[in-house]
Amino acid sequence: MAENPIDDAALKTRVITHMNKDHKKSLSHYLQHYSKLPPAIADTAELVDISLSRITLSTRSSPTGAAATTYLPIRPSSMQNLSESRERLVYMANECLAGLGLSPYVVKTYAPPGIVGVAVIVGVLAGLWSFSAKRNLAEGSFARVYLLQNYHPLADFLMRTHLIGFVAIVVIHLAECVHLQRTRLRKHQVETFSKIWWLWMMTGFFEGHGAFKRFDKEVEEVIKARKTH
Template sequence: MSVPNDGSKERTLSHMNKDHQHDLSAILKHQLGISSPNPELTDISLSSLTIAANGKTYAVPISPPMASWSDRRTRLVEMTMSARSALGLGADGKPLVVRRFLAPSSFGAVVFAAVVFYFSCFAAVRAGLVEPGRPAWGVLEAVRFPFGPRGFRWVVERIFWGVVAIHVGECWWLDRTRLRRFGVGRGSWLWLAWMTRCFFEGVTTFKSFDGEVEGLGKRSE
């Protein structure tokens, strides 16, 4: 099936060049790694976009090719959204920048509190507060902790480095895949707040951060 000769292609080219030039820039950057502030869509077929930029002409593949010409709007929207997501851009073509911190909530708050409690237990064990004759020792005996207070100390100390490694790894991944990408500068108070939350809360921090980014994208439309 070919592109119909009814003026619809010309209207599509005109619309994209007039109202979506920043989206063409994003598509070109995402698909081919070419940066251009003012690209021009010069042709479109079922299998590719032809974009003029920087004095050259580039063919951007539509993969898979469109089944029919009537699919063009849907496919252009899909290519645009994919490019925005990959490049961290809003609907206006500008980079999305996270400027606020969100405190833990619901299940995330429970996880945060549980991890804080664990590190408090570790600190208590290392400080000698879980010893015979100490109040904590009596409490553990009263609640019949498995294998008693000695079992409690063994578990708390044995898992410490594993817990630290997991949470440090989560912080590293948050910084690498999200904080730097969305303009949260390393060492800033905002960076420290998100990193602290991630260290104690873990993976649910990612969902919260992604929700903030999604909200920024919607507000830019």
């Protein structure tokens, strides 16, 4: 029996509205994976049409704002009717996540450090401050008296090499931030330069391993929540 054209049009409208409202990231992933578009352009994606064999996406490029249209075939095969659209679009979304190296478990929260983490952050800050200038390690300085317990041979050595120490601390902790971004933040779709991203990156810089462990716990909570729904 043939489908009612009116019902078919209403379903198409619902699918398009739903995808544009609730699944903008999936639209972006379609374009990043299938069409190899950069995220800056793919993130402007809007679903403008869907048929049994393809979806039509519109994007805008910066800074001109010129519009472009991309046609993507429905995967893994064409539909018999639009009621199959959810199954196909979910399949494509999962295929894109795998192809882009992304996880379906999205972290949208930030977990602050505990007492141990705060102690580590204070220690790193103290180290950066101590190595930032020779006078911070000179005779009678806070670092020499309280941190180094007036152990002059070590204090004198650190004072001579304070710039090397400062650069080493910065480089090591920046490397930890890069690792955090590559192995966790990007994978679990924490939006770059968002508030949550900055909080995790700043904590990752000053705390290091503790931030990695807390992020992994947040992922576990997301997985648990997904399984209970």
